[in-house]
Amino acid sequence: MLYLYAPDQQDHYHRLLQEALPDWSIACWPQEVNAEAVTHVVAWKPPVAFFQRFPNLQVIFTLGAGVDKFLHRDDIPEHVTLIRLTDAGMAQQMTEYALYGLLHYQRQMDIYRQQQQVGVWQPQPTRLAKQTRVTILGLGQLGMQVAQNLARLGYPVSGWSRQARSIEHVHCVHGCDALDRLLPETDVLFSILPATDETQHLLDARRLALLPKNAALINAGRGTLIDQEALLNLLNQQHLRFVLLDVFAEEPLPAEHPFWQHPSVLITPHIAADTIPEEAVAQIAANMQLLANGLPVPGQVDRHRGY
Ligand code: NAP
Numbered sequence: 001m002l003y004l005y006a007p008d009q010q011d012h013y014h015r016l017l018q019e020a021l022p023d024w025s026i027a028c029w030p031q032e033v034n035a036e037a038v039t040h041v042v043a044w045k046p047p048v049a050f051f052q053r054f055p056n057l058q059v060i061f062t063l064g065a066g067v068d069k070f071l072h073r074d075d076i077p078e079h080v081t082l083i084r085l086t087d088a089g090m091a092q093q094m095t096e097y098a099l100y101g102l103l104h105y106q107r108q109m110d111i112y113r114q115q116q117q118v119g120v121w122q123p124q125p126t127r128l129a130k131q132t133r134v135t136i137l138g139l140g141q142l143g144m145q146v147a148q149n150l151a152r153l154g155y156p157v158s159g160w161s162r163q164a165r166s167i168e169h170v171h172c173v174h175g176c177d178a179l180d181r182l183l184p185e186t187d188v189l190f191s192i193l194p195a196t197d198e199t200q201h202l203l204d205a206r207r208l209a210l211l212p213k214n215a216a217l218i219n220a221g222r223g224t225l226i227d228q229e230a231l232l233n234l235l236n237q238q239h240l241r242f243v244l245l246d247v248f249a250e251e252p253l254p255a256e257h258p259f260w261q262h263p264s265v266l267i268t269p270h271i272a273a274d275t276i277p278e279e280a281v282a283q284i285a286a287n288m289q290l291l292a293n294g295l296p297v298p299g300q301v302d303r304h305r306g307y
């Protein structure tokens with residue numbers, strides 16, 4: 001039996017899953033079932049201790065790309081296979097999000113917005129795409145496609161990952177020393193890194209200060225990447241010109257947080273790339289077939305690595 005936990009869109013997912021997996025018996029939270037019969041779970045943001053009730057659980061499919069909420073919990077035994085979504089329509093959305101922030105900064109919409117508020121008609125010097133150096137943190141399923149798409153549009157793109165990567169027209173580097181060398185050469189820093197022990201506060205006060213004055217930062221990965229206090233200090237010193245944040249250490253961002261009112265910060269409520277139910281279910285069904293045939297499955301999470 002497959003058990004579904006997706007309270008926001010339960011009926012929709014249930015229908016799609018049942019159509020894609022006609023031979024499976026599918027139950028939905030909070031339906032009471034014979035918990036011993038449940039071998040597979042499809043879930044997003046399951047509550048604490050949710051998985052404890054399923055003694056014969058074999059596989060969990062997440063309805064998202066990031067798996068941080070599925071790790072460091074004691075209700076998922078080591079032997080359970082964790083499979084996340086890979087792209088499933090998110091890379092296109094992530095490219096749009098990155099491009100929106102990039103254009104807002106490069107075409108100086110932040111400055112024109114401020115000028116408009118005080119009725120100033122003042123053209124700013126033209127800045128071309130080829131004069132706007134973009135660095136992408138994370139070259140996985142999403143970051144790699146963002147990097148390729150931005151490079152195609154004429155931006156000089158660098159990318160940073162854990163292991164060495166090679167992407168056509170993208171200057172790829174890895175390792176912390178390389179990151180420190182790259183940051184001073186970056187006009188727009190876009191992060192699409194997962195939340196792991198290693199990425200926690202990777203962008204601390206020292207690294208953020210390596211960005212050139214008037215640079216921009218866009219974070220669509222996870223909020224734990226950034227030391228938010230350090231970022232606020234740097235913004236208040238007018239070191240960074242524009243910051244677009246989709247993810248935060250605490251979500252929703254608390255109402256009293258200074259980011260809300262900061263003139264250099266644009267906030268979105270964790271919407272950079274949404275899960276598309278049709279694509280997610282098609283991918284889960286295909287992955288179930290691969291698993292059943294004993295074949296490798298894309299998106300299988302390395303729980304020790306954290307992504
Ligand atoms: P992925 O395919 O696992 O890619 C992760 C990338 O991050 C890889 O390139 C990996 O390096 C790199 N990385 C991980 N730890 C690193 C470290 N310590 N140092 C340097 N690079 C490191 O993941 P994805 O599918 O692209 O998704 C990335 C993240 O986006 C998700 O985990 C999630 O947090 C976030 N996300 C956000 C939204 C949103 O709406 N805001 C939507 C979807 C996803 P290697 O290539 O060397 O392995």
Ligand code: GLV
Pocket residue numbers: 063064065066067273275
């Ligand atoms: C959303 O943040 C995801 O990880 O899919």
